[in-house]
Amino acid sequence: GENVEQHPSTLSVQEGDSAVIKCTYSDSASNYFPWYKQELGKRPQLIIDIRSNVGEKKDQRIAVTLNKTAKHFSLHITETQPEDSAVYFCAASRGAGSYQLTFGKGTKLSVIP
Amino acid sequence: DAGITQSPRHKVTETGTPVTLRCHQTENHRYMYWYRQDPGHGLRLIHYSYGVKDTDKGEVSDGYSVSRSKTEDFLLTLESATSSQTSVYFCAISVGQGAISEQFFGPGTRLTVL
Numbered sequence: 001g002e003n004v005e006q007h008p009s010t011l012s013v014q015e016g017d018s019a020v021i022k023c024t025y026s027d028s029a030s031n032y033f034p035w036y037k038q039e040l041g042k043r044p045q046l047i048i049d050i051r052s053n054v055g056e057k058k059d060q061r062i063a064v065t066l067n068k069t070a071k072h073f074s075l076h077i078t079e080t081q082p083e084d085s086a087v088y089f090c091a092a093s094r095g096a097g098s099y100q101l102t103f104g105k106g107t108k109l110s111v112i113p
Numbered sequence: 114d115a116g117i118t119q120s121p122r123h124k125v126t127e128t129g130t131p132v133t134l135r136c137h138q139t140e141n142h143r144y145m146y147w148y149r150q151d152p153g154h155g156l157r158l159i160h161y162s163y164g165v166k167d168t169d170k171g172e173v174s175d176g177y178s179v180s181r182s183k184t185e186d187f188l189l190t191l192e193s194a195t196s197s198q199t200s201v202y203f204c205a206i207s208v209g210q211g212a213i214s215e216q217f218f219g220p221g222t223r224l225t226v227l
Binding site for chain 1: 153154155158216
């Protein structure tokens with residue numbers, strides 16, 4: 001089955017700096033890669049996703065890049081703000097069929113004011 | 114919130130007792146999922162359903178069973194709870210058409226097995 005590795009497990013940045021979280025996956029048939037943000041005590045919230053026919057996608061201060069050849073994808077947050085502090089999870093899926101997601105173990109991002 | 118509710122939101126039970134968690138959705142989505150979340154493990158799929166009476170196992174299905182008798186409800190049962198099943202349980206649904214659809218999560222149920 002699919003295996004998703006996520007790094008780093010914790011990340012501290014100064015407010016206004018950029019943050020980058022990286023994930024690798026093992027199943028070359030995976031074609032859908034969402035990112036979730038989870039604040040303490042809350043549910044995971046989908047913040048951005050990318051399909052395998054796209055190399056990069058941006059939404060305001062967040063962007064995701066995908067390298068299918070190397071089987072890795074990354075989340076980039078620019079101009080970080082204290083409200084970006086949360087745990088971020090990457091995931092991978094084959095898409096069609098059961099749409100099962102395999103998650104990384106998460107990155108705890110702390111933005112220091 | 115994609116119209117997903119979970120009940121109960123918190124439960125404390127004793128080892129060996131049966132426990133049933135309920136996930137309810139209001140928008141007739143076909144796919145529903147149960148995950149558990151534990152520190153250091155992220156989210157792991159327990160079971161999922163692709164329609165009424167159609168279910169399949171996920172990565173960590175041992176000790177759990179599910180049922181889906183109506184489109185809107187997906188039940189997770191721990192037949193005989195153990196302390197290792199202390200966790201936060203999230204239900205999710207797939208929204209969208211075609212080959213890829215997005216998953217949205219319910220608010221979660223915190224289960225403690227003493």
